[in-house]
Every structure is written in C-alpha cells, then in structure tokens.
Amino acid sequence: MQWVKAYDGTVLTSDLLAAVIVTIMLIPQSLAYAMLAGLPAEVGLYASILPLVAYAIFGTSRTLAVGPVAVVSLMTASAIGQIAAEGTLDYLTAAIVLALLSGGMLVVMGIFRLGFLANFLSHPVISGFITASGLLIAAGQLRHILGVSGGGDTLPNILLSLSGQLGAVNSVTLAIGIGVLAFLYFARKYLKPLLVAMRVPVRLADMMAKAAPILAVAVTVALAAGLDLGARGVALVGAIPQGLPAFGAPALSLDLITALLMPAFLISVVGFVESVSVGQTLAAKRRQRIDPDQELIGLGAANIAAGLSSGYPVTGGFARSVVNFDAGAQTPAAGVFTAVGIALAALFLTPLLASLPQATLAATIIVAVLSLVDFGTVRRVFAYSKSDFAAMAATIIVTLGWGVELGIVAGVLLSLLLHLYRTSKPHVAIVGQVPGTEHYRNIERHSVLTRPEVLSIRVDESLYFANSRFLEDTIARHVAKQPDLEHVILMCSAVNAIDASALESLEEINRRLADAGIGFHLSEVKGPVMDRLKSTEFLEHLNGGVFLSQHEAVSALDRNCGIGRETPSQEPNEALKSGGPHKS
Amino acid sequence: MQWVKAYDGTVLTSDLLAAVIVTIMLIPQSLAYAMLAGLPAEVGLYASILPLVAYAIFGTSRTLAVGPVAVVSLMTASAIGQIAAEGTLDYLTAAIVLALLSGGMLVVMGIFRLGFLANFLSHPVISGFITASGLLIAAGQLRHILGVSGGGDTLPNILLSLSGQLGAVNSVTLAIGIGVLAFLYFARKYLKPLLVAMRVPVRLADMMAKAAPILAVAVTVALAAGLDLGARGVALVGAIPQGLPAFGAPALSLDLITALLMPAFLISVVGFVESVSVGQTLAAKRRQRIDPDQELIGLGAANIAAGLSSGYPVTGGFARSVVNFDAGAQTPAAGVFTAVGIALAALFLTPLLASLPQATLAATIIVAVLSLVDFGTVRRVFAYSKSDFAAMAATIIVTLGWGVELGIVAGVLLSLLLHLYRTSKPHVAIVGQVPGTEHYRNIERHSVLTRPEVLSIRVDESLYFANSRFLEDTIARHVAKQPDLEHVILMCSAVNAIDASALESLEEINRRLADAGIGFHLSEVKGPVMDRLKSTEFLEHLNGGVFLSQHEAVSALDRNCGIGRETPSQEPNEALKSGGPHKS
Structure with missing residues (x-):
C-alpha cells in the first residue's frame, strides 16, 4: 500500500472519475450476474461493496476491478444448484458459504505460495472453458428474453427445456429483450465511432459507449413503470431491500x-487465473508488477468480505478492469470509491430498480458474454498443436454437455495426460559434426560428418520415469544397426534432469554396452545434473568418460581410435579432470 | 516362433532339464500362491498348465517362466476379497473372471500398443510397492505358521487380527512352520556353498538348493501323514481334486x-511391468530382444488361458525365470514341458498333497517374499532424490496401511504430481561467453564474459503450460534488474517443445519487451521446435532475430551495437537467411 503516501489531488481526481464510470457500468452488471447465479438482485450489489474495499487493502494490482463476473456466477449457480432449489434461503446460504470457502482457500493458497497450481490450467483449456461458458450463459439467458420459465446446467438440457416452452413466449418481454440486445450490440459496435465522427473526444466517446447498459436500464425501467408492464406478464426484478447488507457469518x-x-x-482457481492474467497485462502496460501469491490473499480477502456481507464469489473482471484502467484509475482507492458508489446505489436507487425487466439484464449478460466466445483462438490452437487442440475441444465439449465443473476437470486432466504422453516418447536425434565447426546437429536435417565406430545420440528431453525405458529401447535399436560400433556418446544438452528411474536405466544401458565391449560416454551434461550424478556410483561404473562438449568427446575418442577399448574410459576422465571441475 | 525351425536334440535336452527343475520349484510355489490368493490349492496348479502353453505360443521371451506369482496373488486376494467371502464359489468365480478380464485388457493394450502406460510406474514406485507387498504377504502368512485364524488386507489389520489370536497358537503347527522356515533360510543362504565345498559341481549345487522347498514339502507331508497331525489340529491342504482342469468360460x-x-x-499393469523387466534383463544377457507390445499379447493370452481353465491371474515370475534361464532353457518349449510336468503332478501327485501342512506353504511364501523386500534401494533413492523418495515412501506407507490398490495408485499419482511440480519451476541460467571459446555457460558456475546491454538467458526445460507463466515472471524480474538492457537472447538449447500456452507467453514477453524498447532474440532453437514456430505468426511479430547458435547471436548483436534498436531486428534475420534454412 505504498501508494497511500504519494496520494494527492491529481491522483484523487483520476481515481474519482474512473470510479464513477466503473460504478455506472457495475450497477447493471452486478444485478445481471446475481440473476445469472440464480440469486436475488441485491446480492450482486452486496458483492460489489465490501469485497472491493478488502481487495484495495490486500491486493497488489492498482487497477483490477473486483466484483461479480459472468463465469464465476455461472460456476456458482452450477455448484449451489446441486444443493438447494433456486429462490430458497438454503440456496442463498450456500452461495454465501461458497464465497467464504473460496476466500479461505485463496488465502491459504497465498500463504503457502500455491499460486503455481493455477499453472496447470493451460491457456487452451482456459480459453476453451471461457468460450464454452459464454455459450452456456448466453443460451441460459434466452429464457429471460423469451419470457418463459426453464433451466438446465448443460447446453442440451437448456435447449430441451426451452423447446418445450416456445408456446409460452411473452411478446412484450421478447420485444424489450430484442430491443435492448439490438441497442447494446449497436452501442458496442458503432456508438464510439459515431460519437467520434460527431467530434466527441475519443476517450469520452469510449466511456459513453461503455455506459450504454445503464441507459438501457433507465429506459426500460421507465417503460416498465410507465406502462405497468408487470401486469402484462413481463418479469421484473421486483422489490429489492433498500440499504446496506448486514455484516456477519452465515450458519455453517x-x-x-x-x-x-x-x-x-475450482471457482478459486478459475477466478484467480482470470484475475491474475488481467492484472498482469494491465500492470505491464505501466511498468508495474503484481505479486501472484499476494494476489491470492487479496482475492481471498475479497471473497471472505463477500461471504461476511451476504455476497457471493467475486473475482477481478476483465472488461471492468480495462475500463477502470482506461478511465485513468491510478490506485486501489478507485476501487474504494466504486464501493461507495455501489453502496449509494443500494441505499437510494433500489426502489427504482424494482421495475427493471429481467429481459434487460439478460440482454446485458448475453452481449457481455458473447464477447468472451473466441473461435479465433480455437482455430489458431488447432493449426499450432493438435494435442493442445484436443485438450481445448474436450474442455468445450464436456463443459457444454456435462457442465462447468466436469468441463474444467476434463480439460486439465487431458492436457496433463497428453503432456506426459509427449514427454514419454521424446525426440531423439543421431548427430554428426557440421564440417569445419564444433557444432553437432541432427544427421537427418544437416549434412554432417559421422564415423561408423562412434554413435552420437542426443535425447531432447529430461530423462525421467516415463521415458527411461524408451531410452533403453532406442539405444539398443541403434546399437543393433551399427556393427562396427565402439563408442556411444549420449549428448545431454537437452537433459535437464535425471530421476531415479532414469538413473537405473542409464546403469542398465552402461552394463549392457559394457557386456558388448562398447564404451558409453556422456557429453554436455548440465551442472545441476552432473552434481546429482556425482552423488551416486554411476560415474564410477561408467565404461567411458564425461565431456564438457560433444566436440571434446569426439576429438578424445578420435585420438584414441584403435588404441583399444580400455583407453577411452581413462583418457576422457583425464580430459575431464584437466578441464577443471565439470560445470556447465 | 522362429525357434521351432532350428529345434534339435541339444536344445531339447537343455529345455527338458530346465523344465524338470522349474517344475520341481513350481509345484510348491503354485500351491502356496493359490493359498496366498485365498484359493483352493488346485487352482494354483491349473494356473501353471495352460497359461504356460499360451505364453509359449504368443510371448516373445525365450526364457520367461509364467505362472502364479506372489504380488499378483496378493492383489488378487485383495480384489476378490471385496466381492465374495473366501472359500465360496463366488470367490473362485471372481478370481477366474479377474484372470479373463486382465487377459483381455493386456491383449487390447498390446493391439493398441499401449505398453507405454507401464512407463508411468516409476522405478521407485515399483520397488516400494514390491517391498511393501513382500512385508504385507509375510505378515499375512504368520497366521498359518502360528496355526490360528485371522485375516486383513492391511498391516495394522493383520497385526490386530493376529494379536487377538495369540492364545490359540497350535504348537505342532508352529514347530513345523519354524522348522521349515529355518530349513529354507539355511538352504537359501548356506546349502549351495556347503554342497560346493563337498565337491558337488556349482551348477548342480545351485539347482539342489533351489529344490529345497520340494524337499520340505515331501518331508512335512510324510510327517503329517505318518503322525496323523491333522488330528492334532495342524491345518492341512486337504483333498485336492485329481485330474486336469475343465476347460470353459465362467458365468459372467x-x-x-x-x-x-x-x-x-492394476494387476495387468503391475504384472506386465514385473514380467517385462525380467524378460528384458534375461534377453539382454544373450543379446536377444523382447518386444514389449507383443509381450502384452503373450501375457494376455496366458491370462485368458488361465481364466478358461479355472486358474487365476498369472505373470512372468522373477525367481522362477532366473532359474529357468540358469538351468539352460533355450526356447519357450521349456515352458511347454513345465506345463506337462505340472499336468502330471495334477494327475498323479494330488492325493499325496492332501496331507501337506499349510504351515509348510506359508514358510515357502515367507522366505520367497522376504527376498523381495529391498531396503537398500530405499536408501539409495533417498540419497539420490528426495522427490523420488517421497513417491516411494508414499507407495510403501499407503500399501501397508490401506492396501495394494490404493498403494500403487497413490505412488503413481504422487510421482506424476512431483514431476509436474518440478518442471513447472525449471532451472534457469543467465549465461556468458567462456573466454576464447564459442561456448556459453551459467554465470554462477563459470568465469564468463557478459555485457550490460545483452541478457542471455537459458531455460533448462521444455516450455509448456505449467511453466509458461514462470518464464514470463523470470524474464520480467531479470529485465527489471538490468537498466542498460537493449537485447534479451533466449537460449533454447534445452527447449524441446513449445506448446500453445508457452507460445502465448512468448508473444506476451515479446510485446512487453518491444514496449520497453528491448529486442527479443532466440538462439539454438531445435529443428522440430523451429518448424512449429514457422507455422505461426510469432516469428513475424518477433522484435529480433533467430540464431543458429548463441555465439552467432551475441556476435551479430555486437556488430550492431550502438547503431540503433531497429537494426538488430533486421540484421539477425539476414544472418539467419544467409546461414541457409534454419535447422538444428
């Protein structure tokens, strides 16, 4: 919180302006995402007050805007929907407990520096998950646009439930829904250029476009109240309790x-990943840094605050943070000012919001989440890596077909398995000398020099249990092909670690080669790997030498060529010793 | 089955001799392991007839001796004990179905070449599992030595169950048990040297020592029959049906x-790993090879044969295969002859075996499995790698405390997690030029040359989702430390793959460095990685060049030093082009 000392009038003005804009954006969003989570509208407002203050105190990003977000709201609905029926007190209690639990987990992960766990969510899995969630959320909101009942956690269920209700569509609701959708789509796509063309300054135009949802809310509230649309079957948000949330823990x-x-x-990890990537991107733009482990504590504090003030799980939102940044927020104080803005809304605006059509909120959600759906990345990943694409496709299909929790778990497991499978069959190259240089390259890709007595083999992977038998097999296969062979040099430039299984395999390879009268040498062993090998008896058993570079190995064996098989096993060790302690 | 063509009298004699010795060893073992699996004694014999023939036809090892083994018998008892009570027909049916299922899985794995799955059992996990299983088996057999009832799948349960029975110890049983234990221990340790000292030829002495269990069986059968020990409370094997097993599938x-x-x-994978490692070791001694995928089919056929002839799961046994090899077995025909031997035993010896004390079999098992317990490896693994040791210790503790299935699963999962954790925080070195050479080494381990405008950073791991954010963080940290920095060179000599997540991170790093006016270059990119990068837009976005070697990169940037930031991003690409297509 170093920023407090340097706080002055200029910074205050920037922060206040940003807070006003974010508040205007957050009011409809918080109501909409609460509806998405199946919770009363006020819970969205409550989740946008105290959590923002808690994050301002404990978080490290200066511009992250914390609060309810679409994907976490969907995950919340999915989690608590299995425990209680929507609209019951149990359902609300479950949401609050979920926020507390998630907050507690995030804090614990922060204290034990477990932020690396988030790394196991690969980019294609996250991207696929967000795309699928966006589709799922948009489909789920269709019923509010059509004015019908329905539900479902998965795309087939949602569509099935909708298809049975098509006769019950409320035309007034549909008109409002489509009207707001069209307006928001227009605002997102054309309002800014239009305003700029009308000589409105670019930044102001941008902010005005971002405020479109609040305009839609105001207009539809006026319409619904003025024309008494509630009596014509239009679902309204209904009475929202006026005032601030009570502070206290729920019954656990x-x-x-x-x-x-x-x-x-799962909510903690997904929320953390989303938040931290937004935070890092924004921090880098101003040459600032965020500390991922402290971020865990900041987000944890925000969620605990949400749980203690009748809110539900929150995280740093992408769109809102970008707006906050662009609007000129300089310090976390902007978040505190936003919290004040939402508190004022909870105190004074709630009576007006009772007449807000749910279709308006649904349209807000649909326009927001469809921008998360990103088929461009799906295409790019498909072109770059079939195995990454497989993990991504599995995430999307399982999320759509079986729900968010299974979707994310399936994606993570599949990406881990594919990674392990790949490293269990590493790339292996037979290398030779690039003429006139000290470089050794793949014989299949370069014209290089080789000799029938020497096999130089480079394994492009760390040696560990999943590939150690593969290495045994590979060397045996190559040895069988080269009858004049006297020396095998294993080039270890890409070997970053050798675990106990691989060490066992190297011992076995050494034993088998020795039985066949073939020397076994290592070259370009990395420092940490060599340190580890020195602690074992392997180097004593080794029927050959260890060389600093592949070229030294080949030269040393060259000099000894024909002198006999025993010599190289001493000479290279001499060469090693005279070259000083082996390090690389 | 190429060996059939070259079959002649010499080979026949060798195979026959080996078969006689293995048969003598297998009779008590098959009875004992059936008892260990909780099955009637004849099931052990049945599992040692047809499966051996099936393996001789479909397997690839010339000397592997297939049949019941200790660890698989324990796993069988644990699996079917959860389904039916010992001694019931359902229990027997479950064992037969287990053999069929395991056989089917092995064949399917062989057809789809899924033998690599066994690679995920790391050496420390297998070794820990076998040690723990040995302890568990030995503890479980104590009740037969003491002549009490009892049971239990885990060490605490076994000991608890025994401790309640100490008052009921049958002293005659105990005398037989301890007698046989002492004799077998003596035979294993001292009989061979003693016989050699008595001028018996070494090989014969070895074989005689290996035949000790059959002697113990003969003597205790004679004792039990002669003194009517059954009437004195000594548990005997009891009537064994005389004849060959019926052939047919059980009700599924x-x-x-x-x-x-x-x-x-789990039984399939464990059995396969045990079998294949014995087979490979023996094959290498005679410069033969085995084909792991065909081995899966061979073992699968053996297990299907076991299931069709009232047997239970089998695999290649370590001790028995070594005996077969040492006794001179040349071809799989030795296995067929062994099957004939066991068939003869089933036809003619079974009436005699009715009087065999169970304590004799228990003693046979205990002596056999205690040789599997290997604390030396535990110590070595502890010294070499704490993370391998953690996986091993977890395997041992969970196997002893919660049973074999959870033990093996816990070991595999923990070793995978630890591997992923390690690669998610890879070793990173800042490198400099070794004076007078073209080599670049870690500045912390060597006296090397560096310059304040250039940061050369080597990441010793493939770049993938679990470490891509780590790379972003690391580069950001080093850049922040070096204010005069103009160029970052990422030395990719140890980067064997870049997945979609890491590509995204490289794009991000490039963007951030470009914003800061810093060039971003790659050196020593491997061929397959480069091919992959060329299929993307990354190289077009790259604010710098790609160099064949680290030295070329540093030299090129040296020449351009001071000319301005824009130059290097063109010049290196020129250098690359003039150097011909990039390959490594």
Whole structure:
C-alpha cells in the first residue's frame, strides 16, 4: 500500500472519475450476474461493496476491478444448484458459504505460495472453458428474453427445456429483450465511432459507449413503470431491500462445507487465473508488477468480505478492469470509491430498480458474454498443436454437455495426460559434426560428418520415469544397426534432469554396452545434473568418460581410435579432470 | 516362433532339464500362491498348465517362466476379497473372471500398443510397492505358521487380527512352520556353498538348493501323514481334486465385471511391468530382444488361458525365470514341458498333497517374499532424490496401511504430481561467453564474459503450460534488474517443445519487451521446435532475430551495437537467411 503516501489531488481526481464510470457500468452488471447465479438482485450489489474495499487493502494490482463476473456466477449457480432449489434461503446460504470457502482457500493458497497450481490450467483449456461458458450463459439467458420459465446446467438440457416452452413466449418481454440486445450490440459496435465522427473526444466517446447498459436500464425501467408492464406478464426484478447488507457469518454446517469444497476449489482457481492474467497485462502496460501469491490473499480477502456481507464469489473482471484502467484509475482507492458508489446505489436507487425487466439484464449478460466466445483462438490452437487442440475441444465439449465443473476437470486432466504422453516418447536425434565447426546437429536435417565406430545420440528431453525405458529401447535399436560400433556418446544438452528411474536405466544401458565391449560416454551434461550424478556410483561404473562438449568427446575418442577399448574410459576422465571441475 | 525351425536334440535336452527343475520349484510355489490368493490349492496348479502353453505360443521371451506369482496373488486376494467371502464359489468365480478380464485388457493394450502406460510406474514406485507387498504377504502368512485364524488386507489389520489370536497358537503347527522356515533360510543362504565345498559341481549345487522347498514339502507331508497331525489340529491342504482342469468360460455378470475392472487394470499393469523387466534383463544377457507390445499379447493370452481353465491371474515370475534361464532353457518349449510336468503332478501327485501342512506353504511364501523386500534401494533413492523418495515412501506407507490398490495408485499419482511440480519451476541460467571459446555457460558456475546491454538467458526445460507463466515472471524480474538492457537472447538449447500456452507467453514477453524498447532474440532453437514456430505468426511479430547458435547471436548483436534498436531486428534475420534454412 505504498501508494497511500504519494496520494494527492491529481491522483484523487483520476481515481474519482474512473470510479464513477466503473460504478455506472457495475450497477447493471452486478444485478445481471446475481440473476445469472440464480440469486436475488441485491446480492450482486452486496458483492460489489465490501469485497472491493478488502481487495484495495490486500491486493497488489492498482487497477483490477473486483466484483461479480459472468463465469464465476455461472460456476456458482452450477455448484449451489446441486444443493438447494433456486429462490430458497438454503440456496442463498450456500452461495454465501461458497464465497467464504473460496476466500479461505485463496488465502491459504497465498500463504503457502500455491499460486503455481493455477499453472496447470493451460491457456487452451482456459480459453476453451471461457468460450464454452459464454455459450452456456448466453443460451441460459434466452429464457429471460423469451419470457418463459426453464433451466438446465448443460447446453442440451437448456435447449430441451426451452423447446418445450416456445408456446409460452411473452411478446412484450421478447420485444424489450430484442430491443435492448439490438441497442447494446449497436452501442458496442458503432456508438464510439459515431460519437467520434460527431467530434466527441475519443476517450469520452469510449466511456459513453461503455455506459450504454445503464441507459438501457433507465429506459426500460421507465417503460416498465410507465406502462405497468408487470401486469402484462413481463418479469421484473421486483422489490429489492433498500440499504446496506448486514455484516456477519452465515450458519455453517459440515455437510454443506463438504459438498462445496470441490466447487469452491475450482471457482478459486478459475477466478484467480482470470484475475491474475488481467492484472498482469494491465500492470505491464505501466511498468508495474503484481505479486501472484499476494494476489491470492487479496482475492481471498475479497471473497471472505463477500461471504461476511451476504455476497457471493467475486473475482477481478476483465472488461471492468480495462475500463477502470482506461478511465485513468491510478490506485486501489478507485476501487474504494466504486464501493461507495455501489453502496449509494443500494441505499437510494433500489426502489427504482424494482421495475427493471429481467429481459434487460439478460440482454446485458448475453452481449457481455458473447464477447468472451473466441473461435479465433480455437482455430489458431488447432493449426499450432493438435494435442493442445484436443485438450481445448474436450474442455468445450464436456463443459457444454456435462457442465462447468466436469468441463474444467476434463480439460486439465487431458492436457496433463497428453503432456506426459509427449514427454514419454521424446525426440531423439543421431548427430554428426557440421564440417569445419564444433557444432553437432541432427544427421537427418544437416549434412554432417559421422564415423561408423562412434554413435552420437542426443535425447531432447529430461530423462525421467516415463521415458527411461524408451531410452533403453532406442539405444539398443541403434546399437543393433551399427556393427562396427565402439563408442556411444549420449549428448545431454537437452537433459535437464535425471530421476531415479532414469538413473537405473542409464546403469542398465552402461552394463549392457559394457557386456558388448562398447564404451558409453556422456557429453554436455548440465551442472545441476552432473552434481546429482556425482552423488551416486554411476560415474564410477561408467565404461567411458564425461565431456564438457560433444566436440571434446569426439576429438578424445578420435585420438584414441584403435588404441583399444580400455583407453577411452581413462583418457576422457583425464580430459575431464584437466578441464577443471565439470560445470556447465 | 522362429525357434521351432532350428529345434534339435541339444536344445531339447537343455529345455527338458530346465523344465524338470522349474517344475520341481513350481509345484510348491503354485500351491502356496493359490493359498496366498485365498484359493483352493488346485487352482494354483491349473494356473501353471495352460497359461504356460499360451505364453509359449504368443510371448516373445525365450526364457520367461509364467505362472502364479506372489504380488499378483496378493492383489488378487485383495480384489476378490471385496466381492465374495473366501472359500465360496463366488470367490473362485471372481478370481477366474479377474484372470479373463486382465487377459483381455493386456491383449487390447498390446493391439493398441499401449505398453507405454507401464512407463508411468516409476522405478521407485515399483520397488516400494514390491517391498511393501513382500512385508504385507509375510505378515499375512504368520497366521498359518502360528496355526490360528485371522485375516486383513492391511498391516495394522493383520497385526490386530493376529494379536487377538495369540492364545490359540497350535504348537505342532508352529514347530513345523519354524522348522521349515529355518530349513529354507539355511538352504537359501548356506546349502549351495556347503554342497560346493563337498565337491558337488556349482551348477548342480545351485539347482539342489533351489529344490529345497520340494524337499520340505515331501518331508512335512510324510510327517503329517505318518503322525496323523491333522488330528492334532495342524491345518492341512486337504483333498485336492485329481485330474486336469475343465476347460470353459465362467458365468459372467456385468456387475462382477464392473467391480473387477479397476483391480484387473492394476494387476495387468503391475504384472506386465514385473514380467517385462525380467524378460528384458534375461534377453539382454544373450543379446536377444523382447518386444514389449507383443509381450502384452503373450501375457494376455496366458491370462485368458488361465481364466478358461479355472486358474487365476498369472505373470512372468522373477525367481522362477532366473532359474529357468540358469538351468539352460533355450526356447519357450521349456515352458511347454513345465506345463506337462505340472499336468502330471495334477494327475498323479494330488492325493499325496492332501496331507501337506499349510504351515509348510506359508514358510515357502515367507522366505520367497522376504527376498523381495529391498531396503537398500530405499536408501539409495533417498540419497539420490528426495522427490523420488517421497513417491516411494508414499507407495510403501499407503500399501501397508490401506492396501495394494490404493498403494500403487497413490505412488503413481504422487510421482506424476512431483514431476509436474518440478518442471513447472525449471532451472534457469543467465549465461556468458567462456573466454576464447564459442561456448556459453551459467554465470554462477563459470568465469564468463557478459555485457550490460545483452541478457542471455537459458531455460533448462521444455516450455509448456505449467511453466509458461514462470518464464514470463523470470524474464520480467531479470529485465527489471538490468537498466542498460537493449537485447534479451533466449537460449533454447534445452527447449524441446513449445506448446500453445508457452507460445502465448512468448508473444506476451515479446510485446512487453518491444514496449520497453528491448529486442527479443532466440538462439539454438531445435529443428522440430523451429518448424512449429514457422507455422505461426510469432516469428513475424518477433522484435529480433533467430540464431543458429548463441555465439552467432551475441556476435551479430555486437556488430550492431550502438547503431540503433531497429537494426538488430533486421540484421539477425539476414544472418539467419544467409546461414541457409534454419535447422538444428
């Protein structure tokens, strides 16, 4: 919180302006995302007050805007929908407990520096998950646009539930929904250029375009109230309690906590990943840095604050943070000012919002989430890597067909398995000398020099249990092909580690080669790997030498050529010793 | 089956001799391991007839001796003990179905070349698992030595169950048990040297020592029959049906198959790993090779044969295969002759075996499995790698405390997680030029030349999702430390792959460095990695060049030093082009 000392009038003005804009954006969003999570509208507002203050104190990003976001709201609905029926007190309690649990987990992960866990969510899996979630959310909101009932956690269920309701469509609701959708789509796509063409300054035009949803809210509230649309079957948000949330912990039951542990963990990790990548991108633009482990604590504090003030899980939102940044927010104080803005809304605006059509909120959500759907990345990943694409496709299909939790788990597991499979069959190259240089390259890709007595083999992977038998097989295969062979040099430039299984395999290879009268040498062993090998008896057993470079190895064996098989096993060790302690 | 053509009298004699010795060894073992699996004694014999013939036809090892083995018998008992009570027909049916399922899985794995799955069992996990299984088996057999009832799948349960029975110890049984234990221990340790000292030829002495268990069987059968020990409370094997097993499939129920799927998979993988490592070791001694994928089919055929002839899961046994090899077995025909030997035993010896004390078999098992317990490897692994040791210790503790299935699963999962954790925080070195050479080495380990405008950074790991954010962080940290920096060179000599997540991170790093006016270059990119990068837009975006070697990169940037920031991004590409197509 160093920024507090340097705080002055200029910074205050910037922060205040940003806070006003974010507040205007956040009011409809917080109501909409609460609806998406199946929660009363005020819960969205509550989740946008205290959590923002907690993050301002404990977080490290200066511009991250914390609050309800679409994907986490969907995950919340999915998690608590399995425990209680929407609209019941149990459902609300479950949401609050979920926020507390998720907050607790994030803080614990921060304290134990477990932020690396988020690294196991690969980019294609996250991207696929967000795209699928966007589609799922948009489909789920269609019922509010059509004015019908329905539900479902998966795309087939949602569509099935909708298809049975098509006769019950409320035309007034549909008109409002389509009107707001069209307006928001127009605002997002054309309002800014139009305003700029009308000589409005670019930044102001941008902000005005971003404020379009609040305009849609105001207009539809006026329409609904003026024309008494509630009486014509248009679903309205209804009475929202006026005032600030009560502060306090909900009743905790062990059963509830157990049932929510896994969803809370998934929400924590997904929320953290989304938040940290926004935070890092924005920080880098101003040459600032964020500390991922401290971020965990900041987000954890925000979620605990949400749980203690009748809110639900929150995280740093992408669109809102970018707006905050662009609007000129300089310090986390902007977040505190936003919290004040939302608190004022909860105190004074709620009576007006009772007449807000749900279709307006649904349209807001649909326009927001469809911008998350990103088929361009799907295409790029497909072109670059089939295995990354497989993980991405699995994430999308399982998320759409079986829900968010299974989707993210399937994606992570598949990406891990594919990674392990790839490293279990590493790239292996037979190398030779590039003429006139000290470089050794793949014989299949370069015209290089080789000799029938020497096999130089480079394994392009760390040696560990999953590929150690592969290495045994590969060397045996190549040895069988080269009858004049006297020396095998294993070029270890790409070997970053050798685990106990691989060490066992190297011992075995050494034993087998020695039995066949073939020397076994290592070259370009990295420092940390060599340190490790020195602690074992392997180097004593080694029927050959260890060389600093591949060229030294080949030269040394060259000089000894024909002198006999025993010599190289001494000479290279001499060469090694005279070359000083082996390091690389 | 090329060996059939070259078959002649000499080979026949060798194979016959080996078969006689293995048969003598296998009779008590097959009875004992059936008892260990909780099955009637004859099931052990049945599992040692047809499976051996099937393996001789479909397997690739010339000397592997297939049949019941200790660890698989323990896993069988654990699996079917959860489904039916020992001694019931359902229990026997479950064992037969388990053999069929395991056989089917092995064949399928062989056809789809899934033998690599076994690679995920790291050496420390296998070794820990076998040690723990040995302890568990030995503890479980104590009740037969003491002549009490009892049971239990885990060490605490076994000991608890025994401790309640100490008052009921049968002293005659105990006398037989301790007698046989002492004799077998003596035979294993001192009989061979003693016989050699008595001028018996070494090989014969070895064989005689290996035949000690059959002697123990003969003597205790004679004692039990002669002194009517059954009447004195000594548990005997009892009547064994005389004759060959019926051939046919058991009644299969879907429930039973579902319940046995997971155990069958674990038994298949463990059995395959044990068998293949014995087979490879023996094959290498005679410069032969075995084909792991064909081995899967051979073992699968053996297990299907076991299931069709009232047997239970089998695999290649370590001790027995070594005996077969040492006794001079030349071809799989030795296995067929062994099968004939066991068939003869089933036809003619079974009436005699009715009087065999169970304590004799228990002593045979204990002496055999205690040789599997290997604390030396535990110590060596501890010294070499704490993370390998953690996986090993977890395997041992969970196997002893929670049973074989959880033990092996825990070991595999932990070793995978630790591997992923390690690669998610790779070793990173800042490198400089070794004076007077073209080599670049870690500045912390060598006295090397560096310059304040250039940061050369080598990442010793493939770049993939689990470490891509780590790379972003690391480069950002080093850049922040070097204010005069104009160029960052990422030395990719250890980068064997770049997945979609890492590509995204490289794009991000490039963007951030470009914003800061810093060039971003790659050196020593491997061929396959370069091919992949060329298919993307990354190289067009790259604010710098790609160099064949680190030295070329540093030299090129040297020449351009002071000319301005724009130059290097063109010049290196020129250098690259003039150097011909990039390959490494």
